[in-house]
Amino acid sequence: MNSLTDTASIFRYHREMIAHYGNNNSHALGWRDDQSQLIRFQVLSQIGDLNHHSVMDVGCGHADLCPYLKAIYPDCRYLGVEQIPELLDRAIERYGHLPETLLFLGDFLTSPLPAADYVLASGSLNYSSSDPEFIYKAISKLFESSRVGFGFNLLRSVSQTGLLKAYNLDTIWAYCQELTTKAVLKDDYSEEDFTIFLYH
Template sequence: MLDKLYIQKFHEDKIEKYGSESAQSLAWFSEEDQLKRFEILAQIGDLNDCSVLDIGCGNGDLCYYLSQHFTNVSYHGIDMIPAFLDNAIEKTKDFPDTTFYLGDFMQGQLTVVDYVFVSGSLNYKNSDPDFIFKVIAHLYAHCNIALGFNLLSKTVNPDGILMAYSPKTITDFCITLSNTVVVKENYVEGDFTVMVYK
């Protein structure tokens, strides 16, 4: 519970400073970095006519990105920050087959979809040292085709709320779940993307 409250406070402070619609309120350095991460995630496969679950969907930016590059995407987004969800719903109000949920993705029942995406939402420190592995396994169980997520490999402030991970440590764990794991690096400094296929 405390972990969740720290994350909420972290974003509330950024919303107050930058406004809820900014990339900075989501803890991105810039919209360009955010878009690059989306571009890498979207390389996971052919997303046309597929269902997608966006974990920590924020302002619905990934939903908007996918709508510009693919057709007939059934999109589901979940976030625990109401201000972000309000923005997401407004931004995508004319999009077909788009649903948003307010809540904690580790609690309750998630929709099983073709692809599960997580962009930036797993970068927070947690009191449980095995939390990242539990999350990856949990989300992998809810995809039919693949799970794609990005993580930080280094942080500007090691004492802050954000957590850096070793790509090898994460990849080694993912290999215990799947025979097909793809890792992409060198697209944004200090960031890597992992794709775990069924």
């Protein structure tokens, strides 16, 4: 889905952020601040009752979604997949000891994925791609990878052009409604972001 050039750009971007901000904060992940990350976690956590379900966080970064979800749903099983080794190492250091938690290295768009009840993508689909069909292929694959539902957020505006891409809400919503009649749109929590839940 992503070309080698696209992937190299993503690696370079995060390694530059780590070099500038260090690898112990949300800036390394490309978030403006912790609060902007937290708001998205709050919305994604509303996808359903995650207790006694497996949740796969694709492009998990430092896996900060893991303790957030476990505080609300202590009986959920968390799977985090991340393609950038430096980010994954920090995730394992922080949360690898938690029960029912598995963190592993992989590109969620090209690697085989374990089965999971829910799949969540927070910020990991916001990168520009040389493939104009990238976002549709990604949404379709990740929805198919879930047994119960898939939740993701996308930017609808970006402050500057470059690696991050904004998407037209109406276009994405129309595509999602072609995949399933069980879809929920949440677009009232941020002027720059929206979230969609797709259910089987």
